[in-house]
Amino acid sequence: MRRSWFSILVVAGVIGLLAVLGVLQYRWQRQISESDREKIQKRVEMDAGRFAEDFNKEIQAAYFNFQMDAESWQNADWASFNERYDFWKNKTAYPELVKELYFVGKEPGVKPIRYNAAGRTFDTVEPDEKLQFLITQIANEKTYKPVYDDAFALGMPVHKADNRIERIVIARKTFDSHQAASTPEKFGYLIVMLDERVIKERVFPDLVDKYFPGGEFNASVTNTSQQAVFNSGDLVTANDAAVPLLDLSPDNFMFFANREMAPPITGKRKRAVVLNQRIESQTFSRTETNTPEKAFKIELQKAESAMPGEKARPGTAIFSGTRAGNDPWRLNVQHRDGSVDNFIAATRRTNLAVGFGILSLLAISVIAIFLSAQRARVNAQRQVDFVSSVSHEFRTPLAVIYSAGENLADGVTKESSQISRYGNLIKGEGKKLSAMVEQILEFAGANSSRTRFNFREVNLNEIIEDALAECGPLMEGKGFSVETDIPKNLSVKGDRDALSRSVQNLIANSIKYSNGEKWLKVSASNGGKITKIIVEDRGFGIAKSDLRKIFQPFYRSKSVVDAQIHGNGLGLSIVKQIIEGHGGKVFTESEIGKGSRFVIELPR
Structure with missing residues (x-):
């Protein structure tokens, strides 16, 4: 906090100095203009x-x-x-x-x-x-x-x-x-x-x-x-x-x-x-x-x-x-x-415009450097939090896998049913690890511009059905009921797998922040030149101050962190990157305590 205040004071001091230079420059230009006018x-x-x-x-x-x-x-x-x-x-x-x-x-x-x-x-x-x-x-x-x-x-x-x-x-x-x-x-x-x-x-x-x-x-x-x-x-x-x-x-x-x-x-x-x-x-x-x-x-x-x-x-x-x-x-x-007066006035205005332009550019540069430094500091802190969160996310399934494997190796149980249960447990936790690794790799690939989408005409029903099928075990395990409202023969031009992952992330996000409400709805509509995919829930809701930040990488709201809800802050960022890669946009409408509504808009 002290460092932040110090940076603000330094920036304010530099801006003040530039303002003083601007006033002095105005006076100097006036004197120079008058001298030039007399000479001419x-x-x-x-x-x-x-x-x-x-x-x-x-x-x-x-x-x-x-x-x-x-x-x-x-x-x-x-x-x-x-x-x-x-x-x-x-x-x-x-x-x-x-x-x-x-x-x-x-x-x-x-x-x-x-x-x-x-x-x-x-x-x-x-x-x-x-x-x-x-x-x-x-x-x-x-x-x-x-x-x-x-x-x-x-x-x-x-x-x-x-x-x-x-x-x-x-x-x-x-x-x-x-x-x-x-x-x-x-x-x-x-x-x-x-x-x-x-x-x-x-x-x-x-x-x-x-x-x-x-x-x-x-x-x-x-x-x-x-x-x-x-x-x-x-x-x-x-x-x-x-x-x-x-x-x-x-x-x-x-x-x-x-x-x-x-x-x-x-x-x-x-x-x-x-x-x-x-x-x-x-x-x-x-x-x-x-x-x-x-x-x-x-x-x-x-x-x-x-x-x-x-x-x-x-x-x-x-x-x-x-x-x-x-x-x-x-x-x-x-x-x-x-007239000579007009020439001197025009020259003075030009010189003042150039001078103030340079001073303004310096001021903007100082502010930009300050904001960039602040953003870098925030991103660095988010990355630290991300590493900590991912480490915690990895630690839990790894601990389960290690414990189950150790029990099997030590012969704690020899019953086939028990062995099968341990196997399913290891399989489930391994799948979680695989999903987290895949998510991290996908984020890294999108930021390095290596992601290539396979655009073709795809049916929107198939995209949503794939997403629901992938999230089916998770919804069944949490006891969620799902409503769908998807018109038939609704198609878009895009990458089927990428769009399906986007919908999966939104469904998983709604399940994670459900706040005990076991309901969500997935719908689609055709708005002329735009096709919409909407995922609604009745969970915690998102504060207005967090609405414009939730799609930033590594960002997790303070209320979520305080509630100790696991996550790495990459899901919505990946959704945003995929949708923008398709020429569309994603946004959310939310109210605290009433739930959220995520909207994907894709060009047809």
Whole structure:
């Protein structure tokens, strides 16, 4: 008993430890999930930002690198423009991005000129409907904007500048009350026509492959009307990250710079601020206005005074850009599971399911080991009881045989009638021994899977008659009366001898536990696809707690053991094995003090 309680405490302790591990695992998974969510969220936001930065750099390069002053356009300085065009084409990864370049003057009625890359000059052209619409939009101060995303075009104003400004470079700048600037007079407009196919089929796919490979995230580019310009996969319905595109704010972009265009700076610097030279000795800053037009201002502060004793003055250029929050395109990135939160939640659920599954498996294994050990202990005890019972069962007939044989050998009796009585006694006890040995061998054979049944169509009357005939001497000796109710021509498919032994065991069991009631009944019935054999008695009856155990090997109820009724606990177990070997089942219905009813069900 102490050992049993100790085992229970050990199992309870292990289960408790596994429960604690489960709680800790839940907390750890929550912390890990939150950490992973933050990492993935930061990564997707960073990658989306880099995606936008790379795309904007390409657009900015196409926008700013063709910028020339009004004097160059007025003098048709195409060599300067060609240098800029060649510089951009050599630096960009998408030379086909710029489809066409147009310049149109400010004066009404002036025809636009188009860049001829083959002839490296500008030719006058008649504007088509699309170009005329763009010219009208750009020339109107109210409708002007640097990006016309629906037409895949960029519009750049060309300003007349004083001598201090050799080239206009655009950056956002916030105008305030103490830092005012004025916009120079406009000379005309440069229109950069972008190739829609290159953007959709090359630029965007390349950036998706670079920053969102493997299809983990879906990227979508939408315009201000929320219409899709580009989709890398499924339609994006929510944002894990969103950044503006077509942002021409020149934070960090490649622009044209050629030392040969201006004399190198040597000695004292002149008052003119040259924006197309190297700027390592200058301070570059940008601010943004708070006005609805969202103007941009470039300041290039010289590192030293231009003239002795003169205070350095910044060179400034101003340009009107897009309004705040009105970016032409927007990059939206969404995880393929719906969102990063959904992905993290699903991963967490999976990890928890696996973790709790392992812990549950460990708990079940511990319980199974405990139950198996308990069952083994019970079976071991039953086997000990079985050996003791069998030894006692063997001892009694052996003692009778030994005593009778000794009397015969010593010549205690010489009368033929007495000798015949001793012979019958020895024969009867030997038969008991033979039956017990046969029963043990049959049980051992069934458990070792060596039992083979000879299936054939057999008459149920013959099976029951064989069983009653075998148990006849026992019933006569005990004074039992037997009732039978067996329909004629009732047959089953099975092993006649095995089924007969099953019925014999049930009859012998009823006789053994008769409790003085000398009555039993054997009946059979046909229930469609099932044939039943029923053995009833009016004996002790079986307690409800023992009903599910009596068919286990070596099991004998406490009341039977206390009543010192001989037996080895194998009879009903053998019946169960035989019937299940025939595809049937056996069960009992019993009530204490009223008897038992054993039912065998066999398939027809």
